Amino acid sequence: MAASQKPADATAPAAAKPVVNKAVTVNTLSTLRGAGEKITMLTCYDASFASLMDRCGVEILLIGDSLGMVCAGHTSTLPVTVNDIAYHTASVARGARNAMIVADLPFGAYGTPETAYANAVQVMQAGAHMIKIEGGAWLADTIKFLTERAIPVCAHLGLTPQSVHQLGGYKVQGKTTESAEVLKADCLRIQAAGASLLVLEAIPSALGKEITDSLSIPTIGIGAGPDCSGQVLVMHDLLGVFPGRKARFVKNFMDGQTSIEAAFTAYVSEVKNGAFPAPEHCF
Ligand SMILES: Nc1nc(=O)c2c([nH]1)NC[C@@H]1CN(c3ccc(C(=O)N[C@@H](CCC(=O)O)C(=O)O)cc3)CN21
Numbered sequence: 001m002a003a004s005q006k007p008a009d010a011t012a013p014a015a016a017k018p019v020v021n022k023a024v025t026v027n028t029l030s031t032l033r034g035a036g037e038k039i040t041m042l043t044c045y046d047a048s049f050a051s052l053m054d055r056c057g058v059e060i061l062l063i064g065d066s067l068g069m070v071c072a073g074h075t076s077t078l079p080v081t082v083n084d085i086a087y088h089t090a091s092v093a094r095g096a097r098n099a100m101i102v103a104d105l106p107f108g109a110y111g112t113p114e115t116a117y118a119n120a121v122q123v124m125q126a127g128a129h130m131i132k133i134e135g136g137a138w139l140a141d142t143i144k145f146l147t148e149r150a151i152p153v154c155a156h157l158g159l160t161p162q163s164v165h166q167l168g169g170y171k172v173q174g175k176t177t178e179s180a181e182v183l184k185a186d187c188l189r190i191q192a193a194g195a196s197l198l199v200l201e202a203i204p205s206a207l208g209k210e211i212t213d214s215l216s217i218p219t220i221g222i223g224a225g226p227d228c229s230g231q232v233l234v235m236h237d238l239l240g241v242f243p244g245r246k247a248r249f250v251k252n253f254m255d256g257q258t259s260i261e262a263a264f265t266a267y268v269s270e271v272k273n274g275a276f277p278a279p280e281h282c283f
């Protein structure tokens with residue numbers, strides 16, 4: 001039994017047949033990408049939802065800094081601290097069985113390789129298997145520093161919400177030839193630096209495909225088109241409980257379902273069979 005696996009929960013609903021039946025690792029993700037099977041990722045912030053998502057076959061649980069908005073009610077992700085992420089990561093880790101656990105390093109937590117390392121160690125010790133950081137070429141040294149020290153890295157490019165005040169809002173990125181070229185170069189750079197995974201947010205679908213085709217590591221899209229290696233959504237958006245304005249890439253999977261478990265299962269099957277994202281969710 002792999003180190004991250006736990007004994008079965010005797011109180012778990014019997015109906016939920018696990019899709020993933022062993023611990024998801026970086027190797028699993030490469031295998032899925034290689035086989036052309038779409039990777040499923042959802043944000044998750046507590047043990048109960050972690051257990052349910054895991055039983056529904058979600059391969060990656062992301063402790064997103066979006067928790068500052070959906071859990072804490074802030075208007076951006078900037079107030080989130082490393083302690084907040086570590087607390088929620090520990091909760092998710094206690095609930096998950098097979099899923100890979102990825103945690104965001106929040107705003108201000110990775111300005112230098114050394115601070116990134118200290119903060120990444122804290123969230124890895126809380127139970128993460130990989131950390132995620134927002135940025136491209138400027139992070140190359142940090143990604144190399146972390147991966148040399150046994151910390152797998154997911155990069156996040158396109159719309160990077162921690163840069164909201166620099167971007168001037170939550171806007172689609174890579175729409176001009178020039179910005180698309182910079183983004184493509186950033187993606188190659190973070191892969192060369194050692195990133196294992198890449199989240200692409202709010203970019204044109206054609207660019208999402210071009211980037212995915214140019215890389216060997218899996219890409220996970222959120223508003224980045226259907227041709228990424230996988231998809232991610234914020235769980236509150238999937239369940240239709242986030243009160244804010246809905247981004248174009250959001251789909252309420254509770255529509256037509258009578259349980260949260262059924263909504264997670266519908267998300268997994270629609271990502272796997274390519275029904276989600278549909279053109280109306282894409283840029
Ligand atoms: N509930 C929730 N869902 C998220 O996806 C999310 C968060 N919170 N918090 C952190 C960031 C913020 N995100 C956002 C927020 C809004 C848009 C949005 O409304 N985008 C416009 C694009 C407009 C344009 O440039 O054309 C859209 O219409 O989708 C996108 C990403 C993604 N993340």
Ligand SMILES: CC(C)C(=O)C(=O)O
Pocket residue numbers: 043062063064065066067104156199222232233234
């Ligand atoms: C939207 C996802 C990718 C994220 O970074 C978050 O939830 O914080």
Ligand SMILES: [Mg+2]
Pocket residue numbers: 064065066077104161
């Ligand atoms: Mg985030």
